[in-house]
Amino acid sequence: MKVYKTSEIRNAALIGGAKSGKTTMAEAMLLEGKVISRKGAIEDKNTVSDYKPIEQEREHSVHSVLLHTFYDNKKINLLDVPGFADYVGETIATLNVTDTALLLVNTQAGVEATTETAWRQTVAANSPVVFVMNQLDHHAANFDDAVNSVKDYFGDKVTIVQYPVNTGENFDTIIDLVLMKQLKYKAGGGEPEISDIPEAEMAKAEELQLKLIENAAEGDEALMEKYFENDTLTIDEMREGLRLGLITRAIFPVMVSSAKQGVGVSRLLDFISKSCPAPDDMPSRKTTDGKEFHCSIDEPPALFIFKTSIEQHLGEVSYFKVYGGEISEGMDMINPRTGNKERITQLFALNGKSRDKIEKVEAGDIVSTIKLKDVQTGDTLLDPKNADAGFEPFTLPNPLYTVAIKAVNSADDEKLGTLLNEMHKTDPSLGIEFSRELKQLLIKSQGEFHVNTVKWYLTKANGLEVEIFVPKVPYRETITKIADASYRHKKQSGGSGQFGEVHMRIQPYVEGYKKPTDFPVRGTEEHDLPWGGKLIFNNCIVGGAIDARFMPAIMKGIMERMTEGPLTGSYARDIIVYVYDG
Incomplete structure (x- = not known):
């Protein structure tokens, strides 16, 4: 794989409620980028994202997964995030390193409780947000109701960039207000047939485009002057206004799609490429000593570890975003938390469990490495000459649901402790504590789904019989x-x-x-x-x-x-x- 420059990289999170189509959208994006030749399906248990047995059994995502695709000569890193609120730690970690959140909305239901949960995390992370109104091929899809619910909940910065001409099982046609064209897709996706907007849609399209232009120009004085002079903006000027508005959360564009049918997916990738911020467009990141560090090739080498996983045959895998300079195989770096030296032995660009070995990456890219000695999620690795202070780590929510756990066979107590500590390492939102007061081992989680995930890994993946029960009352x-x-x-x-x-x-x-x-x-x-x-x-x-x-x-x-x-x-x-x- 070639080395992509910072300006050629886009980092996007796929977030939203459960069953809003995030994993299916990831498959469609990989297909459009020719990373895969055939789109997988959740029910067939063959998607790139949901490759772990627990996800295939339950038919929903449990872990965030790093993917990448290509469009318009750009590398687009995607992080597919679980939709259930119990896995909010995955959302928080992902938004900490991505530059755009694609918030998928199920157009059968509009804004749901899990949509609000995802939105709150974008607010906390100050993330740019693009709303993707998905599943418009469903017979119960209602674009107008769904987009109105988004506006009601999230305000008048929500701005329509596309709208569907037809919804339901025959959904295939979109009006695009930046291009001011009609896009008609064939079954299975691909590039659309582009034509002039029909006369019957022109009045609606012009009205919505005017609102789009006003919102795009509002955040930039130069664009506002051009709008006043010409009563409109060019396509490139609209894209620039959208990019600037996304960075400052002054505008939340609305795109439309059917990930299942591939409708709108190529145009969404085009929008990410041309209108969403590159890593060096985003605000600087703070270090623990209060300094600002801008994501740039010109800064000293620096990376931030936002996720840890334990993979069969690989061991511990560290996922990181490069914030400064260039990271290459064989490079020695310092962990300011421990003061220890760490060597980058191998670098991988990931698509689920598939790995592409790479020799080096530039600032802005998101990749993984293995065999680091003493690191954890939230650590920074720095150039030894500039190893004073790491980046501020992200904050995870307090636990909401606590249970006690014990091994059925007391001989398995040590194994239970080891496995739980491994789970905490890969999911820091999961707290493990032995209560001296209660004399019980406690799991502090985000909810029942979270606890059931722990139980699945202990019992089905590791063959350990456990009892989970209500903790004693701390009198x-x-x-x-x-x-x-x-x-x-x-x-x-x-x-x-x-x-x-x-x-x-x-x-x-x-x-x-x-x-x-x-x-x-x-x-x-x-x-x-x-x-x-x-x-x-x-x-x-x-x-x-x-x-x-x-x-x-x-x-x-x-x-x-x-x-x-x-x-x-x-x-x-x-x-x-x-x-x-x-």
């Missing part, structure tokens, strides 16, 4: 009334031995509590406990009954005892202790 204990207590600590070291004795009063902590009057309080320490609540520790010793040097040890002993209360073994909280004699 807390406290006292309800004042009590006196004493403790004698004996130390035998040959001879008569030694002992230390402590006399305490214990009282429930409440706001505005009353202090005792039968002994003085010489010093008070207030501690916020890690498990919630407070410990108020009071030194009431007079006359040197207990040497002040022993007070920290006494408090440490009290704190340790509070980690396991007498009733249920739960943490104790909200207690006041007065040490008054010894």
Whole structure:
């Protein structure tokens, strides 16, 4: 494969709700770019994206997959992302490195809950968005209702660039408002037959094109002047306005398609090539020391690892975007998180599980490597001469659904821990924690789908029998009334031995509590406990009954005892202790 320059690269994420047609769109794009000779189908379990057994069994994507196709002498990197909200971590990681989000909308349903979830992630990532109104070949497709729902939810920046002439099973014709032409597709896709817009559609097309031109010109002063002078924009000027508007999220173009039939796919690739931003068009990325790093061949070599997978016969695969310079095989780089040197042994351009070996890549490209020693998702690798600070990592959401898990056979406990740690490495949104309080191994996930995915890998892929169940309730204990207590600590070291004795009063902590009057309080320490609540520790010793040097040890002993209360073994909280004699 040739080395593509930054200006020749486009990076697009395929996002949207489940069953909106993302994987089918990926197949159609690969076919148009002549990367594959025959389009696969989800029901036939032969798509390039869904190559893992769990995806073929369930007939939906579980992991984001890196693909690439070619159009107009450009390399278009695609990341096909799962649609279920439980896999939101994949969406966040993908939007962190792509330069355009293709948000697919099922035109039978319009905006769905998962469409909104995907949109929120584009807002958080400040990603350019192109809405792709898909599945217009379905008998229940309704373009007008679907696009109106998009405008209702996401505002008047949503701008129609194409609309269908006919929808349903015979869908094959599109009006394109940039080209101001009618595009008619043959069955199976390919390049359309281009003709003048029919008279019956001209008034509608002119009205919609006027809105498109106004929105495209609005974000750029030079384009606005040209629009005022000429009452229109040329095709190239419209493309420039769309590109600038996408970068600043001032415009959200609407394209139309049937990925299944290949209708509109070639024009979508053309739009990505000519109107969507190149990597060096995008804003600079911040480093951990607050500096700005622009994606450019002129910057020092730098890459960001946004995904890790473990593949059979390969081991750990690191997916990364090049942000600076040129990365080549044999190059040594520094991981600023660890300070360790890492060698780039091999480089691959991926299409699912298919790998094309390459010798080098330039800034903006997204590829993979293997055999890195000590890296994780979110790491940066830098040129050794410029290895001060890495890129800011992306932030994943807090877990929403926690379950406990254990191996049916206790002999498999170690294997269970190893497999769960591997899953966390490949999916950082999945939290694994052993609760000392509950004495249970916990999976902290984004939802039930997420947990079921974990169970599938453990049981079906690794033959491990596990039980998944509701975690114990993390109870807390406290006292309800004042009590006196004493403790004698004996130390035998040959001879008569030694002992230390402590006399305490214990009282429930409440706001505005009353202090005792039968002994003085010489010093008070207030501690916020890690498990919630407070410990108020009071030194009431007079006359040197207990040497002040022993007070920290006494408090440490009290704190340790509070980690396991007498009733249920739960943490104790909200207690006041007065040490008054010894």
